Amino acid sequence: MRGAEALVGSLVEAGVEVCFMNPGTSEMHFVQALDAVPRMRGVLALFEGVATGAADGYARVAGKPAGVLLHLGPGLGNGLANLHNARRAGTPLLCVVGAHATDHVRHDAPLESDITAVARTVSGWVHTSGDPRDVAADAMRALAAASERGGQIATLVLPADVSWSEGAAIAPPLPAAVPYPPDPGRVAAAAAAVAEPGAVLLLGGPALSERAMDAAGRIAAATGTRLLVETFPRCWDTGAGRPRVDKLGYFAEQALAQLDGASSLVLAGARAPVSFFGYPGVPGDLVPDGCPVVGLADTASDACAALEELAAAVAPGAVAEVAPREAPEPPPGPLDVRSMSAAIAAALPDGAIVVDESLTAGAALAPALQTAAPHTQLALTGGAIGQGLPSALGAAVAAPDRPVLAVQADGSALYTFQALWTMAREQLDVTVVLINNSAYAILRVELARTGAGEAARSGRAGRMLDLSDPTPDFVSLATGLGVPARRVESTEALLDALRWARDEPGPHLIEAIVPAVG
């Protein structure tokens, strides 16, 4: 058996049944193995950042890794930004990077580069396969590594000759790493903390599932502890019927206000909060002075079980207070971020997956979604924009029975817009609400916040933050990639378009013309 076939065959035996790919010449045998191993679903992306972002979204929703297949160092480079986001999300992910044949490396051919140096910056495990007899076992080690530390990227560099040579055989899967169980000492310390008035419980990473949220809600109900969710949750079950929890604000001053007066900060699956960027004269550490930080469970732990043990200790018999289901009538007329958010909340189907890369528009979206139909939110964990559309694609592959809604800022969309083509090819049930404000609106805000000054839209600096002249036409762009699209400028038209997208199968894009917030 050829190396590539043993590799792909072993992956499906181990439960990896989807591979997002953008292959090249050195990956041709991996591609050919798709014919021999029909249980592996190959999903083609037109750009590597789409493939890596899709693998991230898939794993967050499926709870198991997808594979991603990239073409040498440049392919890895193109996929790096969304691998960065996956690393920050703690996503288990198997990244296979094809490489030159082993005896071709010495020729320093045009595509040769230092793949492992780049891979190490995002991966917890990196290995170059050296022999077709080892490649399947290497892949199984990679897969086991991907499950460690709560989920990480494992990168297997796959030389072309290891793929094409005979002598390989299927390898059995290795046991996946299990998260650390709750630590009684930590649970006791957290119990003491939440017994004091003014405690704050910050939830993140693995502590955002429906079960975890229920446990957190019971703790809050019994003790008065305030709940917060990290700013960019990787996979958060929220909406009506679940505890109503605010996200920690993006800007340092918002977060500091939310944490002001906390008697302690208990962390469940979340890291101690820090400012996204440094600003002149603003602290980077967002934990209030003198506020003790109590680590209940880190991201490599079974944070959900830890919350349940904490709830059993401090909230026996308590019932979580949950958000009601109420979608206020969206105000009619021209769209703004508030009416757009209200319309999205009102139209949200039960059990939807909401991929949120709305950036400046998100401040209005988050509260509107709190009382919308129960749903799951995926956010931009690593700050590398261009994650929304690929992640929505991956989520839709992972959960074909759930509608996916991507709420997507315009500037960010244009990094990985090619994702739409794969949505069309795979006929995925994704609705993209594309918020066109013709600007890098977040950067207008940041320009002022960093003390760099105000940017006149027409000035030389301001022009670098401006997406008009020309304003991208997202209906044209989506149509060009095979996704039916409409432009809307009023609440009524948005609601109508959301119905259209829901009632027809396959992906749709709705370009919502909304004035910039910044």
Added chain:
Amino acid sequence: MRGAEALVGSLVEAGVEVCFMNPGTSEMHFVQALDAVPRMRGVLALFEGVATGAADGYARVAGKPAGVLLHLGPGLGNGLANLHNARRAGTPLLCVVGAHATDHVRHDAPLESDITAVARTVSGWVHTSGDPRDVAADAMRALAAASERGGQIATLVLPADVSWSEGAAIAPPLPAAVPYPPDPGRVAAAAAAVAEPGAVLLLGGPALSERAMDAAGRIAAATGTRLLVETFPRCWDTGAGRPRVDKLGYFAEQALAQLDGASSLVLAGARAPVSFFGYPGVPGDLVPDGCPVVGLADTASDACAALEELAAAVAPGAVAEVAPREAPEPPPGPLDVRSMSAAIAAALPDGAIVVDESLTAGAALAPALQTAAPHTQLALTGGAIGQGLPSALGAAVAAPDRPVLAVQADGSALYTFQALWTMAREQLDVTVVLINNSAYAILRVELARTGAGEAARSGRAGRMLDLSDPTPDFVSLATGLGVPARRVESTEALLDALRWARDEPGPHLIEAIVPAVG
């Protein structure tokens, strides 16, 4: 003066007057400095791969570096593939990567990553600026480093606080590195080699200018030496009135046939040829067995002067035989790669810059261009596809008085399609002929060549090499980014569209529907 202003101010004093950018929060002071230093032209790209590819194309044509401004590690990742191409081209390029403020790094904020590890894989020089008092001098050292070894990437990591802090001052430019002068021993050895019948002179890198080509032509005329140009020239003056020289073939067997029987291989600005990929049973080293390789001038040398010294030694008074100007009438009717190439050659304006990422279609294009109007060709030096459109954009900024024609394969175009938006914003005179064959046609060929087998278009493997279902509509895509576009399916329509593109100012895209070669 703030660090960013001193940096930008020093760059313009040193002759760097264009910066292609995709900035974020950490780069806001650099952006703001554009208002204070109006001689620096900021050119916004919607994606970092566009900015890096544009900086490559700019420097190849302008003969001096542009700056490129990227946002932290993910921004560098997005720009990495075209930095790889620039590295392989030997392009001088100043890459400024914004980073978190120095005292923010310890917080391991979401966007933190190992920037220098990634930068080192493409850069000859990497440094992190530590103080606003040093930043301008650091930039001048970077610029000097970019001129070394015939041209390389210098990466300056710029922490936000170094940008925003006061205390900086303009720094004077440092002398640029000069290429090594011709080595008399090497010239003598080359003279001896070309005196023998059957010698081959392979030209590349810095030995492709009009002057260098003329010297090579005289050597060929006097000695009968065969001339070849490397497969992917970085900047080649060719066409009518210049020596008619074939490029070394892309596939190993083509190149081996071209070099078969060579009595010696003399290298001028080119490396000894190697196969692009390794294939089972095919040699990677393309120099025929027993053929001596004579290095006249490497890529860090003044290869043009070396050729002129060689010509003076072996071809005194000789006159180069040059290609006539003759554009055969393109055959009318439905387009194929041959009629498309003939039409492009017939319509090519004098002094055009042709950016060639035509891949499978290029085999017909190259011979057609040999007798077209004199022009300059830029090719895909590093094999990382998605270089054509950005490079055309950069070339057009460097040479606003020359028409730029990008001959662009469809699959590759979709990696960095965002370049069209910047062409529209800057109203650059670029005509894109987009060859739509609905496939990664080169990979169909490669699948068979690597011995992986034939791919049925509808099969599971074949589908990974297929761009139909849905077929991207490039007219829609271009229009969506503000570039007027037309679809053509016949020679007549292509010729008409080329006239339309030439007669109207600004960029145009012509989608040529052409059957796949593979």
